Amino acid sequence: MRVLYFVLLLLFFQSIPAQEKSGEFVDLTYSFSEESVYWVTAKEFKLEEVAKGKTDQGFYYSANNFSTAEHGGTHIDAPIHFADGAQTVDQIPLENLIGDAVKIDVSDKALKDPDYLISPKVIMDWEQEHGPIPDGGIVLLQTGFGQYYPDASKYLGTDKRGPEAVKQLHFPGLSVEAAEWLVTNRKIKAVGIDTASIDFGQSQNFATHVALMTQNIPAFENVANLDQLPETGFTVIALPIKIKGGSGGPLRIIAIK
Amino acid sequence: MRVLYFVLLLLFFQSIPAQEKSGEFVDLTYSFSEESVYWVTAKEFKLEEVAKGKTDQGFYYSANNFSTAEHGGTHIDAPIHFADGAQTVDQIPLENLIGDAVKIDVSDKALKDPDYLISPKVIMDWEQEHGPIPDGGIVLLQTGFGQYYPDASKYLGTDKRGPEAVKQLHFPGLSVEAAEWLVTNRKIKAVGIDTASIDFGQSQNFATHVALMTQNIPAFENVANLDQLPETGFTVIALPIKIKGGSGGPLRIIAIK
Numbered sequence: 257m258r259v260l261y262f263v264l265l266l267l268f269f270q271s272i273p274a275q276e277k278s279g280e281f282v283d284l285t286y287s288f289s290e291e292s293v294y295w296v297t298a299k300e301f302k303l304e305e306v307a308k309g310k311t312d313q314g315f316y317y318s319a320n321n322f323s324t325a326e327h328g329g330t331h332i333d334a335p336i337h338f339a340d341g342a343q344t345v346d347q348i349p350l351e352n353l354i355g356d357a358v359k360i361d362v363s364d365k366a367l368k369d370p371d372y373l374i375s376p377k378v379i380m381d382w383e384q385e386h387g388p389i390p391d392g393g394i395v396l397l398q399t400g401f402g403q404y405y406p407d408a409s410k411y412l413g414t415d416k417r418g419p420e421a422v423k424q425l426h427f428p429g430l431s432v433e434a435a436e437w438l439v440t441n442r443k444i445k446a447v448g449i450d451t452a453s454i455d456f457g458q459s460q461n462f463a464t465h466v467a468l469m470t471q472n473i474p475a476f477e478n479v480a481n482l483d484q485l486p487e488t489g490f491t492v493i494a495l496p497i498k499i500k501g502g503s504g505g506p507l508r509i510i511a512i513k
Numbered sequence: 514m515r516v517l518y519f520v521l522l523l524l525f526f527q528s529i530p531a532q533e534k535s536g537e538f539v540d541l542t543y544s545f546s547e548e549s550v551y552w553v554t555a556k557e558f559k560l561e562e563v564a565k566g567k568t569d570q571g572f573y574y575s576a577n578n579f580s581t582a583e584h585g586g587t588h589i590d591a592p593i594h595f596a597d598g599a600q601t602v603d604q605i606p607l608e609n610l611i612g613d614a615v616k617i618d619v620s621d622k623a624l625k626d627p628d629y630l631i632s633p634k635v636i637m638d639w640e641q642e643h644g645p646i647p648d649g650g651i652v653l654l655q656t657g658f659g660q661y662y663p664d665a666s667k668y669l670g671t672d673k674r675g676p677e678a679v680k681q682l683h684f685p686g687l688s689v690e691a692a693e694w695l696v697t698n699r700k701i702k703a704v705g706i707d708t709a710s711i712d713f714g715q716s717q718n719f720a721t722h723v724a725l726m727t728q729n730i731p732a733f734e735n736v737a738n739l740d741q742l743p744e745t746g747f748t749v750i751a752l753p754i755k756i757k758g759g760s761g762g763p764l765r766i767i768a769i770k
Contacts, residue, residue, distance in 0.1 A: 281611075287757040288759075299563075303759070319582070322759075325576070326577050346544045354538075460570065461571070463572075495767065499579065500544040500545060505579075506755075
């Protein structure tokens with residue numbers, strides 16, 4: 257059905273002059289470095305230089321190794337991250353990682369309240385203004401916290417690390433009620449957010465993750481540059497590292513607007 | 514409104530007649546695991562389980578750490594890998610990683626000669642049959658060696674590892690003359706191959722890498738499933754992990770045909 261839809265669209269757009277087909281890429285990905293923001297208990301990104309410079313054979317050569325938690329920087333939570341038996345990162349169909357997207361901007365409220373939760377009403381109000389979230393849509397949530405990245409004290413609410421820092425996490429998120437509303441009433445492929453977690457910082461039970469991921473809906477976290485996107489009318493392409501059995505991993509996510 | 518913006522995705526298809534495309538995704542990426550093929554001297558992929566199962570708080574949780582060389586499995590060589598001052602992996606423009614692509618299939622010859630080199634004549638002969646490589650094209654080279662992955666003894670020519678194994682590497686590649694012909698006569702964005710290196714296994718000086726990368730042309734290596742692609746009429750989207758200053762890294766590469 258999706259393929260048929262696509263073919264019909266292709267045929268339809270044959271008649272559109274080439275000059276109207278102008279799209280701009282927006283990279284929604286932070287680069288990985290020792291500055292990348294990680295969960296306070298997660299292993300941070302580390303790059304280890306293997307070679308850099310001219311070799312004895314005469315050619316230049318640069319190479320590195322790296323290590324990281326799956327969940328840090330701009331990354332994907334595969335459904336299995338919080339749902340037993342759900343899709344691992346290598347099992348997520350490509351069709352679910354690419355498609356029409358919308359942005360719901362709650363930064364006005366979230367920047368005033370680091371424990372802000374996006375309610376179902378916020379989404380319904382957004383739809384009143386912009387129309388319904390399309391079937392197969394990817395929903396990006398802009399809290400405004402992206403402007404703080406990578407300053408952990410502002411972005412996460414703490415620059416402390418370790419298990420003791422968990423209770424000091426303060427950043428906005430998607431309420432479980434809104435996640436359940438989306439799962440029940442809309443057919444979305446994925447959700448993304450410009451914070452470290454789709455659940456808010458003070459979550460104890462990660463119920464938003466559970467609500468989405470039991471339905472095989474992955475989450476994109478620490479998504480960059482959402483302020484450069486319109487509310488509707490753009491496409492997202494989100495391609496994660498393909499780790500066999502992985503619960504997630506570094507994600508390269510871009511938009512075409 | 515959302516339909517209108519499908520135009521942006523269709524930017525990818527602008528030079529291709531609609532009737533040749535089905536909108537089908539092909540994943541050109543091998544999954545990362547302990548079986549992934551790495552250069553004989555490179556640090557292999559390792560996944561370390563952090564959590565898997567029901568937590569004390571009652572929810573299911575799975576998470577891992579991993580470590581790897583930048584160059585192994587399906588990955589990108591950023592231009593700086595073999596060219597001082599050239600683009601690092603985070604600096605490659607998205608426009609250079611997405612676009613119209615062609616496949617040059619030399620498997621008939623390469624499967625009979627593991628030291629086979631793709632010559633300029635092979636490319637020119639291909640163009641005689643299929644038309645010129647388009648400006649901004651991504652060139653994928655099918656040697657047929659993908660069928661051996663991840664059996665290192667067949668895929669690399671050796672299942673030994675370490676510096677001593679380098680001289681035992683036997684797999685086909687792109688000749689330096691063909692790389693220079695492409696750089697001089699065509700405007701290509703990137704080159705991909707279904708072997709471990711764009712240079713053939715017996716290369717001593719990696720001159721093909723140098724010829725491409727001094728022109729800021731990246732290479733995709735260990736590309737999967739090239740046998741599922743036509744010779745022309747498809748789009749490639751190749752999104753690498755965005756490592757700050759990286760010389761390359763794991764790549765998620767897909768085609769839309």
